[in-house]
Amino acid sequence: xxxxxxxxxxxxxxxxxxxxxxxxxxxxxxxxxxxxxxxxxxxxxxxxxxxxxxxxxxxxxxxxxxxxxxxxxxxxxxxxxxxxxxxxxxxxxxxxxxxxxxxxxxxxxxxxxxxxxxxxxxxxxxxxxxxxxxxxxxxxxxxxxxxxxxxxxxxxxxxxxxxxxxxxxxxxxxxxxxxxxxxxxxxxxxxxxxxxxxxxxxxxxxxxxxxxxxxxxxxxxxxxxxxxxxxxxxxxxxxxxxxxxxxxxxxxxxxxxxxxxxxxxxxxxxxxxxxxxxxxxxxxxxxxxxxxxxxxxxxxxxxxxxxxxxxxxxxxxxxxxxxxxxxxxxxxxxxxxxxxxxxxxxxxxxxxxxxxxxxxxxxxxxxxxxxxxxxxxxxxxxxxxxxxxxxxxxxxxxxxxx
Numbered sequence: 311x312x313x314x315x316x317x318x319x320x321x322x323x324x325x326x327x328x329x330x331x332x333x334x335x336x337x338x339x340x341x342x343x344x345x346x347x348x349x350x351x352x353x354x355x356x357x358x359x360x361x362x363x364x365x366x367x368x369x370x371x372x373x374x375x376x377x378x379x380x381x382x383x384x385x386x387x388x389x390x391x392x393x394x395x396x397x398x399x400x401x402x403x404x405x406x407x408x409x410x411x412x413x414x415x416x417x418x419x420x421x422x423x424x425x426x427x428x429x430x431x432x433x434x435x436x437x438x439x440x441x442x443x444x445x446x447x448x449x450x451x452x453x454x455x456x457x458x459x460x461x462x463x464x465x466x467x468x469x470x471x472x473x474x475x476x477x478x479x480x481x482x483x484x485x486x487x488x489x490x491x492x493x494x495x496x497x498x499x500x501x502x503x504x505x506x507x508x509x510x511x512x513x514x515x516x517x518x519x520x521x522x523x524x525x526x527x528x529x530x531x532x533x534x535x536x537x538x539x540x541x542x543x544x545x546x547x548x549x550x551x552x553x554x555x556x557x558x559x560x561x562x563x564x565x566x567x568x569x570x571x572x573x574x575x576x577x578x579x580x581x582x583x584x585x586x587x588x589x590x591x592x593x594x595x596x597x598x599x600x601x602x603x604x605x606x607x608x609x610x611x612x613x614x615x616x617x618x619x620x621x622x623x624x625x626x627x628x629x630x631x632x633x634x635x636x637x638x639x640x641x642x643x644x645x646x647x648x649x650x651x652x653x654x655x656x657x658x659x660x661x662x663x664x665x666x667x668x669x670x671x672x673x674x675x676x677x678x679x680x681x682x683x684x685x686x687x688x689x690x691x692x693x694x695x696x697x698x699x700x701x702x703x704x705x706x707x708x709x710x711x712x
Contacts, residue, residue: 395424411438422454433452467489474486512545536577540574543580551587560591576604576608588600649662650666679705
């Protein structure tokens with residue numbers, strides 16, 4: 311608006327100046343060409359020349375517009391296309407959220423080339439195509455997404471894997487993620503997807519190999535890594551115990567346990583499962599050795615009970631070990647129960663009775679009452695045995711699930 315006002319003022323000033331000069335001396339201009347000649351006043355000639363220049367200027371601008379070379383017009387046309395693409399993208403994403411796959415694919419694909427972020431359009435359109443079962447189109451759109459934005463390879467690959475996972479094609483998704491991991495070995499989300507797929511596919515060996523990488527990234531909470539380690543080693547113990555081609559699984563099982571990080575070997579559930587597996591394989595001696603060592607680092611009632619249940623091992627050795635533990639845990643009723651059971655096995659009923667009475671003073675466990683009842687039966691005290699058996703039965707009935 312200001313430019314037009316300035317142009318009007320300048321034109322008015324020039325017109326007044328020219329009019330003033332024209333009133334003093336009109337002058338004349340003579341144009342001759344061949345047999346033709348034209349004579350006119352100087353001011354009319356100048357006016358005509360000015361008009362011709364204006365016409366030429368606007369013809370030139372109009373030709374530039376027609377040829378698409380005028381930057382203002384191009385900018386306007388580009389902004390208009392971008393605005394239209396944004397609207398189509400919004401409608402496409404809404405259609406995607408509503409499950410209108412064909413419409414979403416059409417809108418998102420059509421607007422991809424004119425939008426500010428074509429990567430989003432192509433990835434969303436790829437999902438819409440995938441939901442329709444158009445796998446070739448999906449691949450084409452993912453390829454277009456990769457080409458549309460520099461450095462989009464990882465995002466496109468993860469999106470592809472997620473599409474495959476959503477349809478249950480986990481082996482194919484795993485192949486995509488493994489390929490990406492070669493180029494992005496420490497990407498946290500990529501590793502999380504791999505962990506989930508390895509668990510779903512029960513590939514515990516591959517997951518075991520991934521554990522050190524997960525620990526080194528520092529982007530996964532330590533408690534989650536510990537939970538994962540426990541799950542992996544519990545599964546590997548079961549897998550190793552089954553053996554391969556008729557081979558004795560015990561050496562491999564021992565090797566697996568020794569290869570575990572120390573904090574895993576001293577984890578109660580892992581240690582207990584390992585010992586119980588050795589016991590099932592008839593390796594009570596090895597189980598007793600590893601469990602006795604483990605009990606110096608981790609203490610749990612289930613481990614004590616498992617230790618007492620290793621019948622293929624010298625009972626006196628187990629009794630002496632348990633008795634030594636009593637020095638640091640004099641008020642542990644479960645330890646006193648185990649000592650009583652081991653004392654009976656080495657034929658020391660008086661010591662057994664002593665331990666049972668000590669335990670019952672601390673806590674009237676049903677197991678302590680039942681064990682005391684058995685001992686009194688051996689001593690022919692049936693009345694006293696009946697009393698303890700009734701206590702044990704009543705306590706078990708009061709327990710949840712009793």
